[in-house]
Amino acid sequence: MLTYPLFLGSLGFWEIFLIVLVIVLLFGGKKIPELMRGVGKGVKSFRQGMNEVEDEFKEATKDLEIDPDKKSDETK
Numbered sequence: 001m002l003t004y005p006l007f008l009g010s011l012g013f014w015e016i017f018l019i020v021l022v023i024v025l026l027f028g029g030k031k032i033p034e035l036m037r038g039v040g041k042g043v044k045s046f047r048q049g050m051n052e053v054e055d056e057f058k059e060a061t062k063d064l065e066i067d068p069d070k071k072s073d074e075t076k
Helices: 013-062
Strands: none
Touching: none
16 A cells, blocks of 8 residues: 655646746745755754653653562562
């Protein structure tokens, strides 16, 4: 089964080409690198935030982990 990321499954080559062409015409060739840099910084910031949340979650659940060698009074 072939899956497509997000909405790109229904877009063909010419549709993507047209979208890129419109972006170039709207922003100009000099603004696109600046725009992409901003997007890259946003993605990096998002990933850092996700990693921080994951680390906090792991730290919080670390105390809840049960040692398999320890048996509770109920299992004796």
